[in-house]
Amino acid sequence: MNSLEELAAQRREFLAALAKNKGINLDIFDDFYPDEAHFIYELLQNAEDTGATEVMFELSDSKCVFEHNGERQFNLGDIDAITGINNSTKKDDPERIGKFGVGFKSVYAYTSNPTVYSSEYSFQIERRFLPVPVPGREGLGKLTRFEFPFNNSKKNKGAAYAEVKAGLQQLSETTLLFLRNLQYIRWRFEDVEGAVLRHEYSPSHIEVLKQVDGRDVQSSQWLRFAAAVSDVHQFSEPIVGIEKQAVAIAFELAFRGEQKSFDSKKPIADQLRIIPSERGMVSVFFPADKEVSGLRYHLHAPFIPELSRASIKNTPENTPLFEQLASLSARALHVIKDLGLLSGDFLAVLPNNDDPLPERYKVIRTAVVAEMKAQALVPTFAGGYASASRLCQARATLK
Incomplete structure (x- = not known):
């Protein structure tokens, strides 16, 4: 032809x-x-x-x-x-x-x-x-x-x-959260103009704005980490056919105190903190609205979705991607620590044994727990960090 x-x-x-x-x-x-x-x-x-x-x-x-x-x-x-x-x-x-x-x-x-x-x-x-x-x-x-x-x-x-x-x-801020190229979505109807746009302060810190008639009506700050699915690590092998695509995770950020805008000249930890999302979204570039992860942060991978894209297909072909997300979640803890954002409050964002995670998402919790047990990633009462395997929880009087 x-x-x-x-x-x-x-x-x-x-x-x-x-x-x-x-x-x-x-x-x-x-x-x-x-x-x-x-x-x-x-x-x-x-x-x-x-x-x-x-x-x-x-x-x-x-x-x-x-x-x-x-x-x-x-x-x-x-x-x-x-x-x-x-x-x-x-x-x-x-x-x-x-x-x-x-x-x-x-x-x-x-x-x-x-x-x-x-x-x-x-x-x-x-x-x-x-x-x-x-x-x-x-x-x-x-x-x-x-x-x-x-x-x-x-x-x-x-x-x-x-x-x-x-x-x-x-259209929400999560529409642009995991895209690589698209940065600006505009729309016009009747006498109203709207937009969603993404600004990248660093490879991991982004802001997404929603505007109506040129006015900011919503702003959200995010910490986002991505890794090529071809990365070889202890949890999985490269995934044939999608080597150039990426898995990603994103944590929601909130300003400290009365601050309302980000100053790129100041450390991020002095201005923002990581907070648990009310419902962790799962995306195949765009949110799969009916998919439930049970997590308090957001995931993306080039999953095979159901035809409607509203949920992730239950197929063995998706299993390596959950393993990749588990590895990325564990590795991201070290960057979060280096940024000064790994605090006691941040622990509420991570999955624990009481969270009702669907079976295929449990590998993420397992990887996070294993990393925190083995590495100095748990904030201590005296300041600093230690591995969970070396720490004990005690009453305030004993501390």
Whole structure:
């Protein structure tokens, strides 16, 4: 397949064959993703994979427009992926997140004929599989633009608008927490403009801001650690096929006293402390909302998720990733100690034997406990640190 015209001819043959088999229902894609406006995350995933640093959603009562500044331009392989079945351009690329071909089809819950504009190819998709060339869009430059008219007969425009609007408003700081490239998400609807943006003070310390009409309405500080899944260590071997991806963990930070903004000229421990998260999120780049870890900090790994991405699939292929997260959690304790953040209060963030962890997450607790028993990582009453195996808990009078 060497041209868009040739690909379109192949798709016409495919649709003609489907027409002869009337029992095949093409509307199944409408039900692939049960979460409302799930395609927002699929588009963000695609932008991340192209190296985009900024994206923009523009919502009206008749359509949703999405633009990104990705370095990698839309190519014929991408068109093949989003107009075919299981034709993802990502399945042989360990640096990219998911299967763009499958994920993109979540847009069909809202639209019947999406249009894509890029520097090389511009086309509209008809009947889900047929790419039809359209004139390019002037002034687009190297941006890639998607237009999704709200014309799915199963969902009226009002409902489509309300769902996508709610999806954009619910974008949180955890949306950007574990992405490498994407730093700025903007959206616009009615007379309101919003944004989520990430600022990196250091490789491990980041701030995520949420804005409405240019005003900061929410700010969160995070301590984030990542490690390539190809790292060889005592807990697991490199994971074949995803060597260039990473596992990561993130701890929530809170300001000390009345301080409300971070001063990069002062030590982090003088300004912030690590606090337990009310519910530790598990992410496959984006939060898997229905997955429960039982931890009080956040995890990310290139897990194999369920189709909806709302939870992690129970498969042996994910086991090495839990082991990688366990090792990373143990190693992060040393950096946290060096930053001056390993205090008695921080111990409340770590998993203990009373925490009801699902079976596959227990390896993380085991690794953390073993590291603290063997290394000088437990704050002592007299100051300093010692290994847990050399310490005793006693009453205040004895201390």
